[in-house]
Amino acid sequence: xxxxxLIHAITISILFIxxxxxxxxxxxxxxTRQNVEKFSSLLQIINYYYVDSTSQNELTETAVVAMLKExxxxxxxxxxxxxxxxxxxxxxxxxGVGIQFQIYHDTILVIAAVPGGPSDKLGVMAGDKxxxxxxxxxxxEKITNNYVMERLRGPKGTEVTxxxxxxxxxxxxxxxxxxxxxxxxxxxxxFMLSSEVGYIKLTRFARTSMIEMKEAIASLKDQGMxxxxxxxxxxxxxxxxxxxxxxxxxxxAQRLIVYTEGLRSPRIEFKAxxxxxxxxxxxxxxxxxxxxxxxxIVAGAVQDWDRGLVIGRRSFGKGLVQRPFNLPDSSVIRxxxxxxxxPSGRSIQKSYEGGNEDYYADLSNRFKHxxxxxxxxxxxxxxxxxxxxxxxxxxGGGGIMPxxxxxxxxxxxxxxxxxxxxxxxxxxxxxxxxENNRSRIIKExxxxxxxxxxxxxxxxxxxxxxxxxxxxxxxxxxDSMEKSGEEIRYIIKGIxxxxxxxANSYFEIISPIDNELMQALEIMQQETLFSKLSIAP
Numbered sequence: 001x002x003x004x005x006l007i008h009a010i011t012i013s014i015l016f017i018x019x020x021x022x023x024x025x026x027x028x029x030x031x032t033r034q035n036v037e038k039f040s041s042l043l044q045i046i047n048y049y050y051v052d053s054t055s056q057n058e059l060t061e062t063a064v065v066a067m068l069k070e071x072x073x074x075x076x077x078x079x080x081x082x083x084x085x086x087x088x089x090x091x092x093x094x095x096g097v098g099i100q101f102q103i104y105h106d107t108i109l110v111i112a113a114v115p116g117g118p119s120d121k122l123g124v125m126a127g128d129k130x131x132x133x134x135x136x137x138x139x140x141e142k143i144t145n146n147y148v149m150e151r152l153r154g155p156k157g158t159e160v161t162x163x164x165x166x167x168x169x170x171x172x173x174x175x176x177x178x179x180x181x182x183x184x185x186x187x188x189x190x191f192m193l194s195s196e197v198g199y200i201k202l203t204r205f206a207r208t209s210m211i212e213m214k215e216a217i218a219s220l221k222d223q224g225m226x227x228x229x230x231x232x233x234x235x236x237x238x239x240x241x242x243x244x245x246x247x248x249x250x251x252x253a254q255r256l257i258v259y260t261e262g263l264r265s266p267r268i269e270f271k272a273x274x275x276x277x278x279x280x281x282x283x284x285x286x287x288x289x290x291x292x293x294x295x296x297i298v299a300g301a302v303q304d305w306d307r308g309l310v311i312g313r314r315s316f317g318k319g320l321v322q323r324p325f326n327l328p329d330s331s332v333i334r335x336x337x338x339x340x341x342x343p344s345g346r347s348i349q350k351s352y353e354g355g356n357e358d359y360y361a362d363l364s365n366r367f368k369h370x371x372x373x374x375x376x377x378x379x380x381x382x383x384x385x386x387x388x389x390x391x392x393x394x395x396g397g398g399g400i401m402p403x404x405x406x407x408x409x410x411x412x413x414x415x416x417x418x419x420x421x422x423x424x425x426x427x428x429x430x431x432x433x434x435e436n437n438r439s440r441i442i443k444e445x446x447x448x449x450x451x452x453x454x455x456x457x458x459x460x461x462x463x464x465x466x467x468x469x470x471x472x473x474x475x476x477x478x479d480s481m482e483k484s485g486e487e488i489r490y491i492i493k494g495i496x497x498x499x500x501x502x503a504n505s506y507f508e509i510i511s512p513i514d515n516e517l518m519q520a521l522e523i524m525q526q527e528t529l530f531s532k533l534s535i536a537p
Contacts, residue, residue: 073359080330082145096153097177123421132163189507190216198225205238205294227282237293247301248272257301262338283308292316299400300342306533310402317399319348344386350398375405409515416480429468430495448501457489
């Protein structure tokens with residue numbers, strides 16, 4: 001073919017492609033216009049002919065919510081009133097019961113209890129469903145974010161009773177929750193697990209998180225930290241840029257941290273800089289089924305670059321990117337526009353092909369399948385295999401599968417122990433106990449270090465506690481104290497410390513009964529596991 005003919009052929013091809021694209025875009029615009037006209041006509045017909053009076057605003061919002069439900073579990077609509085409140089857990093303080101929730105299938109689902117908040121202190125758990133609020137049925141079409149927040153938030157010191165369905169088993173569990181100022185610090189605990197191993201428990205990726213993290217790392221280094229355990233268990237995520245900044249603390253410059261990509265969103269890569277404060281030293285990241293989104297970005301980056309070990313249980317699998325779009329009435333839709341991918345190319349997002357109900361039942365299904373108790377119950381096809389620089393196999397398919405699996409610990413969960421939490425006995429007893437003993441304890445133990453080293457829960461205190469529990473209708477079974485006695489002593493001491501000193505002291509006191517954390521410490525001391533990580537310069 002001559003050059004002139006080739007140019008002629010290319011010109012025809014370009015014109016044909018342009019014509020095709022132009023026709024396609026035109027057809028799409030026509031389709032959109034037709035659908036807008038269809039919806040507008042429907043509203044007019046209802047307005048003129050429906051048997052009863054209606055609100056076009058409410059009908060439109062209902063249609064928008066239903067439309068987004070057809071897309072994916074994380075594309076959501078927020079009314080003008082809900083926008084500000086939805087951001088509060090990441091940017092401000094408020095009074096309430098202290099839960100993160102999401103509405104699915106017209107039911108209030110607890111995503112997580114805010115650590116240290118009123119619900120957490122009573123034992124409200126991720127996966128619980130709130131069925132009644134102050135005795136009133138609270139499910140069905142009437143349930144909106146605004147409905148929930150209006151009823152669960154309120155002035156500090158006021159009470160609300162919620163009826164909770166746990167594991168879909170009746171009867172409902174009633175919790176009387178006293179509202180309080182919800183603690184919104186990102187870090188719940190920072191302390192030394194041993195002379196050289198530091199520990200940081202990060203509960204959310206909020207605007208203040210990196211300031212807190214840098215302070216925590218510096219403080220631990222001053223105490224002799226060489227290695228670090230970063231606890232992201234039950235951390236449901238937060239801001240993407242904070243997850244990137246945290247990953248940057250551990251990775252050397254130009255390492256890919258995460259990338260996003262979607263059908264109409266080109267690939268965007270986020271890489272580490274040379275600003276990391278902990279690029280050397282052994283690192284363990286703890287995750288579980290409640291670790292999601294930003295937590296999975298950090299865990300995935302650490303794992304894919306062989307920077308450290310991820311231990312625990314498979315994470316939640318939330319890897320969809322939401323972009324906010326403002327609507328004319330100041331409401332917002334948070335629309336999924338892309339997916340998160342780890343440096344090796346793994347998609348973090350688990351499947352939602354079965355619909356929203358199956359999606360949110362996933363954790364319950366994992367438990368029933370035995371995944372929380374044994375790694376052997378998890379099967380990955382070869383197509384989901386990926387490799388790190390040291391040729392370790394990691395898996396895609398949703399969530400981050402840990403390098404070292406740690407089963408859910410159920411050894412201390414006697415019915416007595418669970419009821420003590422459910423009915424708020426621990427906290428009520430400690431408050432009662434400290435009314436008469438606070439000044440004596442503070443005088444005798446002038447610092448937390450002295451309290452930790454020397455204060456003990458003796459038989460006299462345990463007798464008082466069991467008698468107090470009896471007044472609340474919680475009686476031990478024959479083997480309750482054998483199963484749970486040690487844990488009960490640690491919990492009482494920890495809550496006393498929290499009331500006398502700070503929230504950090506509670507976690508430091510109870511760390512010996514946190515079996516997963518103790519296993520992390522043991523793993524940290526197994527240098528052969530870390531020697532297998534080929535961390536290139």
